[in-house]
Amino acid sequence: MSFIQIKDVSFVYPNEFTAVHKISASIEKGEKLAIVGQNGAGKTTTVKMMNGLLKPTKGDIEIDGLNTKDYTTAQISRHVGYVFQNPDDQIFHSDVYSEIAYGPKTIGLSDDEISSRVYSVAELVGIDGFLDENPYNLPFSTRKFVTIACVLVMDVDVVILDEPTAGQDHVGMVQISKLIDYLQKKNKTVITITHDMEFVVNNFERVIVMANKQIIADKNKREIFWDNNVIEESNIKQPYISELANDMNMGNRILSIDEFVEHVFSNKKEGATV
Amino acid sequence: MELIRAKNINYKYPINDGQSTLKNVNFSIQKGELYSIIGKNGAGKTTLCNVIRGFIPHFHRGELGGELLIEGKDIREWDMSDLASKIGFIFQNPFTQISGVKDTVFDEIAYGLENLGVEIDDIKKRVEQIIDLLGIGDLADKNPYELSGGQKQRVAFAAVIVMDPDILVIDEPTSQLDPKGTKDIFEIIKFLKEKGKTIILVEHKLELIAEHSDYVFVMDDGEIMLDGKVDEVLSMPKVLDYDAGLPQYALLGIEMNRKDPDFNQIPINKSQAELEINKWLQR
Numbered sequence: 001m002s003f004i005q006i007k008d009v010s011f012v013y014p015n016e017f018t019a020v021h022k023i024s025a026s027i028e029k030g031e032k033l034a035i036v037g038q039n040g041a042g043k044t045t046t047v048k049m050m051n052g053l054l055k056p057t058k059g060d061i062e063i064d065g066l067n068t069k070d071y072t073t074a075q076i077s078r079h080v081g082y083v084f085q086n087p088d089d090q091i092f093h094s095d096v097y098s099e100i101a102y103g104p105k106t107i108g109l110s111d112d113e114i115s116s117r118v119y120s121v122a123e124l125v126g127i128d129g130f131l132d133e134n135p136y137n138l139p140f141s142t143r144k145f146v147t148i149a150c151v152l153v154m155d156v157d158v159v160i161l162d163e164p165t166a167g168q169d170h171v172g173m174v175q176i177s178k179l180i181d182y183l184q185k186k187n188k189t190v191i192t193i194t195h196d197m198e199f200v201v202n203n204f205e206r207v208i209v210m211a212n213k214q215i216i217a218d219k220n221k222r223e224i225f226w227d228n229n230v231i232e233e234s235n236i237k238q239p240y241i242s243e244l245a246n247d248m249n250m251g252n253r254i255l256s257i258d259e260f261v262e263h264v265f266s267n268k269k270e271g272a273t274v
Numbered sequence: 275m276e277l278i279r280a281k282n283i284n285y286k287y288p289i290n291d292g293q294s295t296l297k298n299v300n301f302s303i304q305k306g307e308l309y310s311i312i313g314k315n316g317a318g319k320t321t322l323c324n325v326i327r328g329f330i331p332h333f334h335r336g337e338l339g340g341e342l343l344i345e346g347k348d349i350r351e352w353d354m355s356d357l358a359s360k361i362g363f364i365f366q367n368p369f370t371q372i373s374g375v376k377d378t379v380f381d382e383i384a385y386g387l388e389n390l391g392v393e394i395d396d397i398k399k400r401v402e403q404i405i406d407l408l409g410i411g412d413l414a415d416k417n418p419y420e421l422s423g424g425q426k427q428r429v430a431f432a433a434v435i436v437m438d439p440d441i442l443v444i445d446e447p448t449s450q451l452d453p454k455g456t457k458d459i460f461e462i463i464k465f466l467k468e469k470g471k472t473i474i475l476v477e478h479k480l481e482l483i484a485e486h487s488d489y490v491f492v493m494d495d496g497e498i499m500l501d502g503k504v505d506e507v508l509s510m511p512k513v514l515d516y517d518a519g520l521p522q523y524a525l526l527g528i529e530m531n532r533k534d535p536d537f538n539q540i541p542i543n544k545s546q547a548e549l550e551i552n553k554w555l556q557r
Contacts, residue, residue, distance in 0.1 A: 038452050038453075038454055039422055039451070039452045039454075039455060040422065139315055139316065140366070140449075141315050166449055166450050167366075167449035167450065167478075168315075168478075169313075169314040169315045169478055169517070169519070170314060170478075170517050170519040171314050171315070171517050172315065195451070195452045195453055195456075197453075198522065235452075235453070236453065240481055240522040240544070241522055241526060243544065244523070244526075244544055244547055244548065247548060248548055248551070248552075257526045257529050258529070260526060261526070261529050261530055261533060264530075264551060264554075264555065265533060265534075267555070268554075268555055
């Protein structure tokens with residue numbers, strides 16, 4: 001049995017708005033994957049159900065054998081940490097240290113253990129210089145790293161990042177990639193919602209595409225980004241380099257700059273056209 | 275025609291909460307052109323916008339050195355309300371911009387014109403035009419706070435465009451949007467440019483900057499390190515030294531050049547990339 005099991009799940013908000021309709025997926029421990037799709041496709045509702053913030057109105061989600069319906073959000077969130085899309089929905093302390101220390105305090109860790117965990121995650125995400133600052137004095141992109149630290153400090157099995165790349169500059173992007181690698185090495189499951197397809201190409205293999213409240217594809221990135229039907233139906237963007245390769249009628253389903261360069265150089269050597 | 279001129283601007287916020295300073299900033303902005311400012315977070319992009327729209331020195335204290343001339347008149351001598359109708363500012367975060375005092379999108383868009391004392395019939399006409407233009411008719415009666423990020427962003431644009439300012443300063447308008455929403459916003463920006471507006475844009479999406487800008491400023495540590503025409507700046511590997519990033523097409527070109535110095539024309543957009551690669555293949 002998979003670590004995360006999503007079985008025929010639907011979610012209808014109390015105002016009768018259907019956000020997710022009959023989705024199923026299995027995710028293994030230590031796996032990383034990206035969820036892509038337009039705003040309103042159901043991505044955030046789906047991941048909020050994985051950490052128990054929302055409970056399916058139909059179907060079941062099991063985390064390590066625990067059905068989310070049988071446990072409180074607090075219980076499920078010990079296993080699955082969710083970093084909100086908008087950090088301001090999550091932050092409520094007046095200094096960064098207390099914000100990060102809040103979770104560990106609620107589960108009764110000792111002060112020494114808390115402080116050692118806070119310093120180590122703060123360093124990991126590059127905010128160790130801001131621990132005394134008020135989070136609201138920090139730029140949006142740094143506040144996002146504060147909220148990521150708050151989840152990492154709980155040492156959960158599954159980390160869900162909801163649009164961590166939004167508003168990030170080049171430096172922030174690199175930091176997030178490093179973080180995903182680090183979590184992988186620690187055998188954590190990492191689920192990331194993003195609109196940045198270059199980021200997907202650089203960091204993931206498995207991609208789930210959502211459109212119109214459903215999962216319309218769940219396969220390897222190369223199959224996703226070269227599937228015209230999926231791209232059209234979900235309104236996602238093909239990576240820029242793939243688009244170029246496509247326009248130039250190159251085969252080989254190219255995704256990255258390295259692949260592109262290798263392809264044209266080997267063709268030139270053979271004296272063939274692209 | 276020169277609209278804005280900066281001469282040796284230096285500035286430091288009086289209470290430094292991690293905000294950026296400006297050092298020896300010089301530039302000239304011509305009417306009707308689109309200027310993009312790129313650079314890593316903390317490089318001084320938003321601070322520079324705050325000077326151009328007069329928030330520095332009119333609201334933020336601190337010593338502003340050098341001169342910023344708008345239509346030849348120093349920013350310190352401009353009256354803030356005159357400046358407000360000359361320069362429209364669209365916030366990075368639409369949540370910050372939306373007034374919170376209006377219950378409908380229609381009234382939110384009308385708010386600025388009301389404050390200027392425009393005739394009611396005229397207000398209605400102008401608001402309707404903008405709503406039409408941005409395709410947000412279905413949102414007109416909604417509460418601004420009920421909207422999605424992308425919808426709020428479009429309302430924030432509408433509320434500024436309706437004032438018909440000559441200059442628009444737009445700070446990271448697409449950071450919270452999906453690819454479709456981003457494309458819609460750039461369509462609006464393109465339309466404004468076609469109407470002859472002068473636009474100063476802060477943005478991280480370099481492929482879109484390459485497509486829409488006339489000029490690019492690269493900032494780092496409070497200084498403008500590079501500036502020039504978009505084709506020149508975005509084909510310079512040096513931009514990467516400032517962590518400002520480059521379009522995928524330029525990164526591809528740089529990699530091609532590294533493997534074969536004969537590939538020497540770095541493309542910045544898709545059509546240039548296609549052209550240069552085909553030329554190279556035929557050599």
